[in-house]
Amino acid sequence: MKKFDKERVLLGIAAPLLAIVVAFLVTALVLLATGKEPFNAFAIMFDYGSKSDSQVYILNKATTYYLAGLAVAVGFRMNLFNIGVDGQYRLAAFFAAALGGALTLPGPVQIPLIILCAMIVGAMWAGIAGLLKVTRGVSEVVSTIMLNAIATAIIGYLLQEGRLGHLDTAGTKVSTKPIPESSHFFEFPTTPSPVWGFIVVAIIAGIAYWFTLSRTRFGFDLRTVGQSGSAAEASGVNVKRMVVTSMLISGAMAGLVGMPTLLNDSYEYSGDFPVGIGFTGIAIALLGRNHPIGIALGAILWAFLERGSGQLEFQGYDKEIVGVIQGVIVLCVVIAYEVVRRYGLKRQQRQVGAKLAAQARNSDKQEVSA
């Protein structure tokens, strides 16, 4: 039994590894086609990406990506495609920033309040899609995409002077009121720049995700519904309730996505608050096979690639090349998983077949001897 597990782990690692290797090969071809030397580009990326300040950047960026990956993965495990993580985290971060800027409570009270506010807003926003799905049968793919657009519009409406926005002195930037210094999240005083303390929250979220899914009744139900709704229903699981709950959890997790940036970096929500992380989260969840450690590795890889892109541009390469690598990785991952899955299935069938054949031979012999 234990040996079998090991092989499964190997197969599990084979897919993403294969994907990354193929992705780099394809990128090398693209670089060659544009008349640039590919290995030098990779050398620049690895060299620059392993510098100490790059490590800090990668960890900080991966913190955000990890949370996004988890938020998407919760849905994936349930066979729900939450494309709305993007709108959920932006709306959540916006309201959390507005709340944080309006209050001046002591940090230990205010920080949890801001985080809680973000999680609730994210959960509510995702919950709309969950409710629509169970009551009206609206596909969550459609509703969450639309909710993304609505979130953009709501933020656009409220982020105006006289509403929740305030104008800077140059009169060019509108943002929420900055969060008071006492409510900034702690940092690890690494050199040359600090690692955001929110990484601790991300790790806790990862452990909670793993524990809930693989060690609780709820997690079991969730995975069962994901694999077969009717089977789960038959065994007494309230599928509708599971859909709403898992959307709420996914949304609450999405609410955390904007927090590292808000509480450790920008301290306000303005027009240039990062957008599109929800979509990155989808790629990372795919890359990490919805596994908490896999997602972490995916997030770190993604951050590493982005770190390299700036340097590539500086060295005269087209920075779009990193976009090509990322795109190809996702594509390769999907293909590689399917290939490995089929191979694994075939292998299993062969093994079972061999076992059965051996059994049959044994019983044959017994019959003969009998």
Add this chain to the structure above:
Amino acid sequence: MRRVSKITTACLATAALAFTATACGASSTDTAETDSEKLKIGMAYDVGGRGDNSFNDSAARGLDKAKADLGAETKELTAKHGETPADREARLSSLAEGGYNPVIAVGFAYKDTIDEIAPKYPKVSFGLVDSVADAKNVDSIVFTEEQGSYLAGVAAALKSKDGKIGFIGGVDLPLIKKFAAGFEQGVMDTDPKASVKIQYLTTGTDLSGFGSPDKGKAAAQGMLDKGIDVIYTAAGGSGAGAIQAVAAEKGTWAIGVDSDQAKDPALSKYAASIMTSVVKNVDTGVYELAKSVKDKKPLTGTHTYSLAEDGVSLTTTGDHLKDIQSKLDEVKKKIVDGEIKVKTTT
């Protein structure tokens, strides 16, 4: 239970590894700053970069001039969609580290980043376009967009047949509202019976309004259908669509923005319908900063490029303004003398 502890240790080990890793190794910013005599200019563009036929291109012209006249070496980096403050910091510090001086950031999105980065490189001069920085070694290059837009409003009111005038803004950002405010005031001061319809293509954090010619075209078409005959578009790349729509309708005028859009290779075929463009001479600001660094007297503090010193102006390509030029000059003088105060908010 055994598996639980295994995975927990794995998690902890990963975390521990991650932290120890950050503490060691050389930093990419360890390289020493080089003090060479040659002028090296580092440019960090806003989203869109060189080739947007508008705002960024105006800055690029200043850079090209510095390259030609001052013999400068240049490096140009461009912002991506959806990036974080950390990305902007990395961009500016890599330029400063690379020995580029001055380092010029184009766009107000860089404000906080400049305040963060500039104090770390006291020997480098920074430039910030469209916002005001707090750090000492920064030349904040700002423009009185509302004054140029006011003049455009005067021209629009004089040229319109029945006083129905439109304004299309890319995104409802404060900066674009400055354009709208000045324009509206210019129209109303000239022709109190006129009306200005103000429309923004997108709102808030959705910046696609700056890069969607289709949205610009649809908005302009809607205005034309309502009988509006002069449309001023301050919407970056979306403006091309609006100009195209206006050009298809006889007897209507488009007003361009940031660069002389009648001379734009992609838009010059519509030049007969482009009354004028409100030019923001970002190139002047960029060039002056580069020159000041070359002369070892780097500019610092806030420099407002106003109508008085042609920081903003109306173009006369095609001579469409000939008949009203005297009136415009008169108004310009009043603004410069402070007789007319132009609003910055609608």
